[in-house]
Amino acid sequence: MKAQADEFDIFSTMGDLAGKVEEGQGFDILEMYKTALTIRLFEEKVDWLFARGKLGGTTHLCIGQEAVAVGVMEALRPDDYIVSTHRGHGHLIARGAEITKIFSELLGKREGYCKGRGGTQHLSVMPLNFLGTNGITGGGLPIATGAGLSIKLSGEDRVAVCFFGEGASNQGTFHESLNMASAWDLPVVYVCENNMYAMSTRFTKVSRFDDVALRAAAFGIPSVIVDGMDVVKVAENARTMVHKVREGTGPVLIEAKTYRFCGHSKSDARVYRSREQESEWKDKDPLVKMEATLLEKISHGELEHVRRSVKSMIEDSYTEAERGADPDIKDAMEGVYAEREALIS
Amino acid sequence: MQKGKLSYRKAIYNALDHVMERDEKVVFMGEDITEYGGAFGVSSDLCRKHPGRVIATPISEGGFTGAAVGLSMTGYRVIIEIMFMDFITLAADQIINHAANVHYMYGGQVKCPLVIRTPAGGYRGYGPSHSKSMENFFMSVPGLKIVAPSTALDAYGCLVSAVYDNNPVLFVEHKLLYNIEEDAYPKRLEAIPLGKARVARAGADVTVVSHSYGVQLSMEAAKELEKEGVDVELIDIRTLKPLDMAAIEASVKKTGRLVYVEEGDTFGGIGSEVVSGIVERCLPYLDGRVLRVGKPEVPIPASMVAERFILPDTGRIKEAVKKSLSWK
Numbered sequence A: 001m002k003a004q005a006d007e008f009d010i011f012s013t014m015g016d017l018a019g020k021v022e023e024g025q026g027f028d029i030l031e032m033y034k035t036a037l038t039i040r041l042f043e044e045k046v047d048w049l050f051a052r053g054k055l056g057g058t059t060h061l062c063i064g065q066e067a068v069a070v071g072v073m074e075a076l077r078p079d080d081y082i083v084s085t086h087r088g089h090g091h092l093i094a095r096g097a098e099i100t101k102i103f104s105e106l107l108g109k110r111e112g113y114c115k116g117r118g119g120t121q122h123l124s125v126m127p128l129n130f131l132g133t134n135g136i137t138g139g140g141l142p143i144a145t146g147a148g149l150s151i152k153l154s155g156e157d158r159v160a161v162c163f164f165g166e167g168a169s170n171q172g173t174f175h176e177s178l179n180m181a182s183a184w185d186l187p188v189v190y191v192c193e194n195n196m197y198a199m200s201t202r203f204t205k206v207s208r209f210d211d212v213a214l215r216a217a218a219f220g221i222p223s224v225i226v227d228g229m230d231v232v233k234v235a236e237n238a239r240t241m242v243h244k245v246r247e248g249t250g251p252v253l254i255e256a257k258t259y260r261f262c263g264h265s266k267s268d269a270r271v272y273r274s275r276e277q278e279s280e281w282k283d284k285d286p287l288v289k290m291e292a293t294l295l296e297k298i299s300h301g302e303l304e305h306v307r308r309s310v311k312s313m314i315e316d317s318y319t320e321a322e323r324g325a326d327p328d329i330k331d332a333m334e335g336v337y338a339e340r341e342a343l344i345s
Numbered sequence B: 001m002q003k004g005k006l007s008y009r010k011a012i013y014n015a016l017d018h019v020m021e022r023d024e025k026v027v028f029m030g031e032d033i034t035e036y037g038g039a040f041g042v043s044s045d046l047c048r049k050h051p052g053r054v055i056a057t058p059i060s061e062g063g064f065t066g067a068a069v070g071l072s073m074t075g076y077r078v079i080i081e082i083m084f085m086d087f088i089t090l091a092a093d094q095i096i097n098h099a100a101n102v103h104y105m106y107g108g109q110v111k112c113p114l115v116i117r118t119p120a121g122g123y124r125g126y127g128p129s130h131s132k133s134m135e136n137f138f139m140s141v142p143g144l145k146i147v148a149p150s151t152a153l154d155a156y157g158c159l160v161s162a163v164y165d166n167n168p169v170l171f172v173e174h175k176l177l178y179n180i181e182e183d184a185y186p187k188r189l190e191a192i193p194l195g196k197a198r199v200a201r202a203g204a205d206v207t208v209v210s211h212s213y214g215v216q217l218s219m220e221a222a223k224e225l226e227k228e229g230v231d232v233e234l235i236d237i238r239t240l241k242p243l244d245m246a247a248i249e250a251s252v253k254k255t256g257r258l259v260y261v262e263e264g265d266t267f268g269g270i271g272s273e274v275v276s277g278i279v280e281r282c283l284p285y286l287d288g289r290v291l292r293v294g295k296p297e298v299p300i301p302a303s304m305v306a307e308r309f310i311l312p313d314t315g316r317i318k319e320a321v322k323k324s325l326s327w328k
């Protein structure tokens, strides 16, 4: 059954579903805060490591965008699939990936989730149904769509969640994927993290509109725009949308308005945006908002204790990862091809 | 046992039917492959035999190839049809950066059993965007296998193996091969392991190596050359990747001569790889010029006269074989 236009007004996507469905369902703000803080401190550590030349390649940090990853994951089950982007550390951590093994992967160690072969932009954790971060902008969109097709063919009530940036919505794969998902009623939750800039390119310079959600309307896909700096709003909207998708009404799109506080990748002087704009967004820091909520229930001392314990966990994880083994040459040549099945005739 | 002859088209159909029959986890996707039966009539009535698992896609090669990658990463074996090989350019990112990489780059956590079936080749006046043989474009993609069978039996056997391979396999068909037939319907259709060449014709004077439609052309040339007293050994390499260099090497050590025939570009072609491999392995055995027959560096013109002029034919193969008999 296709989603009906009267349930979700697909032609005016603006709006906030928070509280409309499953009202009164509480969230464990403290847990969500711990996860968001883990992401923040992990990313700060990665930044620090890059500045000191301890990591190769590049990295894309999600500082400022933590609430999106945390809020969306809150709405998911362990058997749901996730496809991520180049900016995927937050998604991994919110999904429950081990910090040590993520560090190991970034360090190119054998103990990494992908034996150090994937690194930051090609990191999958199959036991968590995390199908991978992705180095190709828009590359994950059809893969998530295929995971949705897989769920549908198997007759399961799982969902596939596809994170992507607003920049990726200008790739053909975005349009092809949304079209297939809506034509075939696939259980895919497209989550656009709209941080307004794709590297240096402001979305409004390469699109007529500010909102990616408007594009979903072209495919008859219900969408919602949420404040991506507010973890509760993200979680509530995600819950509602995921619930709809699980019922089998086809794909949805969630657009989270957010901002990356840091540069695009390790070297970025941020010449394309103003310091004023940055400080306006930093005033909406999702972690500060969570802290304010928490302080209504817990003391400053308790909050400080949480901060210290997350911080030391990150440090310990890094120390452990750094002690890991480098791959040997033999290992680097192995596994280009998977073993084949027994031949059948 | 079926009566009559087995065509290349029917062999591919039989292989698809067989693997879908046998395994509920096999899915087939592509444009116009349901009621319409496929642009070259290969899929025929498969959609009625395997309802729900033969999926007609929108014209979105990148999109549905990516969806096939997602499907195969989550437990399905997927066959996709790219209507003309030329259109594979639109799916290149998903094949090269995703399908071929996932097993290695994710540290062996996930497999991508995906067969990309596609008809290649010219001689039909379709012009530059519907005639190319592009298998050489994909030779340098680690993690991808490439198969290009030239007979109906090989088409059947290699396709079954390709589906049961746990890696992405580019399966190159040829438009002019669809109607060729085996002399008699075989008693039993068998899977053929990938990576094994086949001696299509035993001979003593010159080793001619080829794949796909080039094997048919080379066979005709060999028959004509026989009348002129030249005994050609024709090797059909069938699988381009992994390439059975041992079979080619054994033959060249016997004949001392080598000609590679392919429809795609000579420059950077499969022949370039085979010739370098032979030079590295058995230069002292060579007893004549080593030559390649292929397409010159020019788009394939629509005019069938011009096209015939550009693509390999038996005349050019015969000429090359004769030249290879000496160092002159």
Ligand SMILES: Cc1ncc(C[n+]2csc(CCOP(=O)(O)OP(=O)(O)O)c2C)c(N)n1
Binding pocket: A060, A086, A087, A135, A136, A137, A164, A165, A166, A167, A168, A169, A195, A197, A198, A199, A264
């Ligand atoms: C196909 C492709 N083109 C370009 C790039 C280089 N690149 C990496 S990230 C990026 C910007 C992506 O923007 P968006 O999708 O909005 O995500 P964000 O970086 O804002 O999280 C670009 C252009 C790439 N990785 N892949």
